[in-house]
Amino acid sequence: MLEKVNIEKISSGASETVDDVVIAEVPLTIFINDEELITLLCTPDKMEQLAIGFLYSEGLINSKDEISFMNLEEKNNIFRLETREPLEFEKSEVFGRRVITSGCGKGATFFDYRDFSQCRKIENKVEIKPEEVLELMKEFQQKSELFKKTGGVHAAALCSPKEIILFSEDLGRHNAIDKIFGEALLSDISTEDKIILTTGRISSEILIKVAKRGVPAIVSRSAPTDLAIKIAKELGIWLVGFARGERMNIYS
Amino acid sequence: MLEKVNIEKISSGASETVDDVVIAEVPLTIFINDEELITLLCTPDKMEQLAIGFLYSEGLINSKDEISFMNLEEKNNIFRLETREPLEFEKSEVFGRRVITSGCGKGATFFDYRDFSQCRKIENKVEIKPEEVLELMKEFQQKSELFKKTGGVHAAALCSPKEIILFSEDLGRHNAIDKIFGEALLSDISTEDKIILTTGRISSEILIKVAKRGVPAIVSRSAPTDLAIKIAKELGIWLVGFARGERMNIYS
Numbered sequence A, B: 001m002l003e004k005v006n007i008e009k010i011s012s013g014a015s016e017t018v019d020d021v022v023i024a025e026v027p028l029t030i031f032i033n034d035e036e037l038i039t040l041l042c043t044p045d046k047m048e049q050l051a052i053g054f055l056y057s058e059g060l061i062n063s064k065d066e067i068s069f070m071n072l073e074e075k076n077n078i079f080r081l082e083t084r085e086p087l088e089f090e091k092s093e094v095f096g097r098r099v100i101t102s103g104c105g106k107g108a109t110f111f112d113y114r115d116f117s118q119c120r121k122i123e124n125k126v127e128i129k130p131e132e133v134l135e136l137m138k139e140f141q142q143k144s145e146l147f148k149k150t151g152g153v154h155a156a157a158l159c160s161p162k163e164i165i166l167f168s169e170d171l172g173r174h175n176a177i178d179k180i181f182g183e184a185l186l187s188d189i190s191t192e193d194k195i196i197l198t199t200g201r202i203s204s205e206i207l208i209k210v211a212k213r214g215v216p217a218i219v220s221r222s223a224p225t226d227l228a229i230k231i232a233k234e235l236g237i238w239l240v241g242f243a244r245g246e247r248m249n250i251y252s
Helices: A047-057 A113-118 A130-143 A145-150 A173-186 A204-212 A226-235 B047-057 B113-118 B130-143 B145-150 B173-186 B204-212 B226-235
Strands: A002-011 A014-023 A026-032 A035-042 A067-073 A078-083 A154-159 A164-170 A195-198 A217-220 A238-244 A247-250 B002-011 B014-023 B026-032 B035-042 B067-073 B078-083 B154-159 B164-170 B195-198 B217-220 B238-244 B247-250
Touching: A002 A145, A002 B226, A014 A145, A014 B226, A026 A047, A035 A047, A047 A067, A047 A078, A047 A173, A130 A154, A130 A164, A130 A195, A130 A217, A130 A238, A130 A247, A145 A154, A154 A173, A164 A173, A173 A195, A173 A204, A204 A217, A204 A226, A226 A238, A226 B002, A226 B014, B002 B145, B014 B145, B026 B047, B035 B047, B047 B067, B047 B078, B047 B173, B130 B154, B130 B164, B130 B195, B130 B217, B130 B238, B130 B247, B145 B154, B154 B173, B164 B173, B173 B195, B173 B204, B204 B217, B204 B226, B226 B238
Parallel strands: A026 A078, A195 A217, A217 A238, B026 B078, B195 B217, B217 B238
Antiparallel strands: A002 A014, A002 B247, A026 A035, A067 A078, A154 A164, A154 A195, A238 A247, A247 B002, B002 B014, B026 B035, B067 B078, B154 B164, B154 B195, B238 B247
């Protein structure tokens, strides 16, 4: 997940050439039933979980039972998924309402209010004390080795009030969370009685991603947006930001 | 660009209810020649520049002359663009090779090697001394008022070696750079003799975005990925990371 690079380091006017490490970034191309779907840019770790998590988050697959075969070709970063039945989206000639070329969608984020309305109010609860949140965040920070080494990644975790159950890192904050949900799906770990931790900002997309999995609480070391807070209140999700050291802000 | 929220602040076990500000996030929907293209999530500032910059970055428009009309409906965050001639992408029945639904593309990034190969080697140069870079970064940080207030945004700037010419902020690091390029296009400011500053990580997508505009140098206060470094070396772009205080790393 790390690559060695030779860099010129400048410090207070002095320059030296040193070895350093940076985060690796690779394109992961997903094929479903032999059709190329999308290429994600990611950190080469837990790539099966990322692919499955992405497809699950986007509603293309809905349970593990739909999968008949999956394989990651590590050499060329191709992930192949076969399903027992053709997927809904394959049946329509053009995949959806807003089609977009590979060239056009680069770095884009899409938003659809239907998506928000599909999220049901979260009725399930998780009971956690502020001091438990801060304890989890401390452990979470310690686990983020890649960040410490490179300063270039986001981390995410799925936790019970007492411990971190799943942990992932990626250069993208969306990817890190998709890796968690992919792993949870493949390992039959429930998400509806858990907490998500993230290093990244909580935008509406992150909130909706978490809401779709029925997670009742999300905690970040960074800031939320106003739209994420509105949706969290609407759906009954406990939203905490700036959880660092002995402090945290409860937004919802 | 900021929204007031009422939060519960927890600090060393004590809890109090206080007013706080968070970054605003809105969906901006782009119509081209009356057809809905995409919705971007963004910070409500310089939205025309964002829309134009996005279309320019993605190669959907290539010059200001193509535009016959543009309008931002502020109430409902709709941006309408009309062009003198139908755009290339409108002519194909399905927009491209990798079509994707609005539901599927959420938070996704697309990658296409053709994109990289379209970038020509950067022959133009900008001469800048390390101390000038650090001076620009200092001014850049000072300008980032929104970040200071909310901790939730990225900033980008277009600079000469002596000064910041364009500055933008957004919750997305891609958006902040697109705002810069959109403004440069609309204001006839050349980018090929300038430097881009960013608060965000430099991934391959950011590097390619900057390369497409012929910018010979990019400086970040955060980390680059290995793929971004490779592409920067290939294209002859000067890539600097971790430019903070008196220090910086030259990766390419």
